């Protein structure tokens with residue numbers, strides 16, 4: 001195999017097979033990989049626009065039975081610091097989100113055995129009755145947990161949650177879609193196939209979802225590429241993923257020691273390769289909350305076309321050591337500094353107007 005030939009093919013939209021993806025990951029020069037990914041990004045998004053969304057990550061409960069070793073957010077049932085956010089607190093957060101021009105709530109939490117399907121149906125109905133916010137809610141892991149509590153098939157749970165107001169499903173809980181790694185870092189969590197099958201059901205019902213990957217768990221090149229390959233195969237069948245987002249494992253305060261390369265350079269390598277390998281997922285989002293806005297700017301030249309969310313609130317990665325926050329004006333500044341024009345979007349990547357009368361915050 002020749003690196004140059006493979007990069008030229010992938011940069012122009014040609015498909016890489018698994019062995020070729022692994023070969024490029026292990027052998028391509030980082031800048032050459034980035035240039036190929038940038039070319040591919042330009043083909044897919046030729047208008048020089050980089051999008052972002054104003055939404056709020058609301059973690060409605062931190063109580064969880066799953067005890068993932070990489071997680072510093074959860075607390076077990078019965079612990080003194082456990083919480084479930086009240087309707088009053090949620091209403092305040094949702095109102096604030098709307099006043100900042102937010103269009104969506106990213107609603108995620110632990111696997112709390114006290115919250116059943118009826119709790120979520122009530123919560124979603126109440127949200128829709130009182131706010132004009134889209135609900136990008138739960139994760140395959142939470143859906144599996146709710147279905148198990150209700151003793152209902154995944155499909156029925158998704159249908160009921162959608163009827164109650166759920167708009168789309170975030171791709172949380174994927175980490176690395178490889179059961180050897182999952183057994184090591186989160187032995188009580190769903191398998192790779194279970195995660196993919198929830199996504200397939202959601203897509204079959206016409207629901208849009210996102211795909212994620214967390215690296216830094218001593219995964220091999222093959223495990224990394226197989227993760228992308230599984231996403232790509234599902235996307236070939238369903239076309240339900242709107243975007244892919246990858247970020248490095250944040251170890252601070254977790255029970256898992258960091259024994260892997262989670263540097264910005266590895267992030268850029270993985271993201272560029274993802275742009276080339278995931279030829280059927282239209283959007284790639286940078287992960288500035290974990291790496292900082294400057295790396296976010298660079299990542300826009302390594303295949304990404306979206307700056308993610310302004311992150312009004314984020315508890316999970318910030319508990320484990322990621323502490324970056326930005327206003328929409330700051331996000332737009334970084335997008336411009338990277339040479340692009342900013343535009344707001346919703347979860348489906350429809351462009352939204354940037355209203356001049358909305359509070360923008362200091363640059």
Ligand code: SF4
Pocket residue numbers: 064065066067068071072073074109110111141186189
């Ligand atoms: S990652 Fe999610 S499922 Fe795992 S312990 Fe944390 S909150 Fe629970």
